[in-house]
Amino acid sequence: MKNTVVLIGAGSIGQAIVRRVGAGKHVVLADLKLEAAQSAANILEDAGFECSAVAGDLSSRESILELIEHARKFGPILNVVDAAGVSPSQAPVATILKVDLYGTSVFLEEFGKVVAEGGSGIVISSQSGHRLHALSEEENTALATAPTEELLSLPFIASITDTLKAYQYSKRCNVLRVMGEAQKWARRGATVNSISPGIIITPLANDELKGPRGDGYRKMLSLCPCGRAGTPDEVGDLAEFLMSSRGRWITGADFLIDGGTTASYFYGDLQYLKATH
Ligand SMILES: NC(=O)c1ccc[n+]([C@@H]2O[C@H](COP(=O)([O-])OP(=O)(O)OC[C@H]3O[C@@H](n4cnc5c(N)ncnc54)[C@H](O)[C@@H]3O)[C@@H](O)[C@H]2O)c1
Numbered sequence: 001m002k003n004t005v006v007l008i009g010a011g012s013i014g015q016a017i018v019r020r021v022g023a024g025k026h027v028v029l030a031d032l033k034l035e036a037a038q039s040a041a042n043i044l045e046d047a048g049f050e051c052s053a054v055a056g057d058l059s060s061r062e063s064i065l066e067l068i069e070h071a072r073k074f075g076p077i078l079n080v081v082d083a084a085g086v087s088p089s090q091a092p093v094a095t096i097l098k099v100d101l102y103g104t105s106v107f108l109e110e111f112g113k114v115v116a117e118g119g120s121g122i123v124i125s126s127q128s129g130h131r132l133h134a135l136s137e138e139e140n141t142a143l144a145t146a147p148t149e150e151l152l153s154l155p156f157i158a159s160i161t162d163t164l165k166a167y168q169y170s171k172r173c174n175v176l177r178v179m180g181e182a183q184k185w186a187r188r189g190a191t192v193n194s195i196s197p198g199i200i201i202t203p204l205a206n207d208e209l210k211g212p213r214g215d216g217y218r219k220m221l222s223l224c225p226c227g228r229a230g231t232p233d234e235v236g237d238l239a240e241f242l243m244s245s246r247g248r249w250i251t252g253a254d255f256l257i258d259g260g261t262t263a264s265y266f267y268g269d270l271q272y273l274k275a276t277h
Helices: 012-021 034-044 060-072 094-110 126-130 137-145 147-151 162-187 203-210 212-222 232-243 259-268 267-276
Strands: 004-008 024-029 051-054 079-083 121-125 193-198 253-255
Touching: 004 012, 004 060, 012 024, 012 034, 012 060, 012 079, 012 121, 012 137, 012 232, 024 034, 034 051, 034 259, 060 079, 079 162, 094 121, 094 147, 094 253, 121 162, 121 232, 121 259, 126 162, 126 193, 126 232, 137 162, 162 193, 193 232, 203 212, 212 267, 232 253
Parallel strands: 004 024, 004 079, 024 051, 079 121, 121 193, 193 253
Antiparallel strands: none
16 A cells, blocks of 8 residues: 545646655546546656546535545545636636535545545645635635535625636635635644645646737736746645645645735736726
C-alpha cells in the first residue's frame, strides 16, 4: 500500500499540483472527461509517477463516493486536490452552481471524513470570488456551514441569474466552506486550504488571448502590478508549500495568487474594470 493523492479536475493547474506532491505515491486522476484524466495520467506516467485515471463528476455525491472507494484501494488518502471547475463563459448558471459551489462542498465534506492523519487538501477557488461585494454575516455563515444539500436552495443563491455572479458566489463559497470544514479536517490531523488564482495561462486562456476579447485581456495583464499572467507551475509551487511539512500551521485559509490584480482592481490601474463587472 502507498499513500494516495487524489486530483479531481485533471487540467493544467491540477496537474501542476500533483506533479509536486505525487512522487512515490499513487496518484488518482479524475475528470468529468475520462480522456482528460487519461491523457494527464499518460504524461505523468512518462515522468515516473504511478497513476490511475477514472471518470468523476464533482457535482455528484455518488461519483465522489465512488472516487473515494477507488482511491482507498491504493492506500491511505493523504493529499486531495479539487481543481475541477467551469467558468462563466463555459456553462449556464445552474451548472456553475452545481459544479463549482455544490460539488466543491460535497468534495470537502466527503474527503473530510476519510483524509489520513498528516494529510492536506487544496481547493482551487478564484480571484473572481474576491471581486464580489461583502456578504452579510448571515450569508457568510450559511455558505460556510449550511448542510451541503441545502446550499443551492438558499434564497440568495437560488435567485442568481447571471453566470459571472454564479461563478463569483461559488468561488466565495469555496473559501468560506474551507473555513467551515477546517475544524473537522483538523480532528483527523489534516489541513485544508483554498487558493484563489488570477489569470493563469492554460489552453483556454490562450484561446481567449487569440480571440475577439484578446486586446482587452492583454491590456488588463499589462496594467496589473506584475504585468503578466500567471502559470500553472506558480500555483503548483504555492500548493506544494501548503501541503508540505512546512505548511502544518496553515489551515482554513485562502491564498490569493494573482500578480496583484485584485489590489489593482480595487485601488490601482485596473479600477476601470469595475464598470464591467
Ligand atoms: N485558468 C485560470 O485562469 C483560472 C483562474 C482562476 C481560477 N481557476 C480555477 O482553476 C480550476 C482549474 O481550472 P484550469 O484553469 O486548470 O482549467 P481546465 O479547464 O484546464 O481544468 C478544469 C478541468 O475540470 C474538469 N471538469 C469540469 N467540470 C467537471 C466536473 N463536474 N467534474 C469533474 N471534472 C470537471 C474539466 O473537464 C477540466 O479538465 C477551476 O476551478 C477554475 O475555476 C482558473
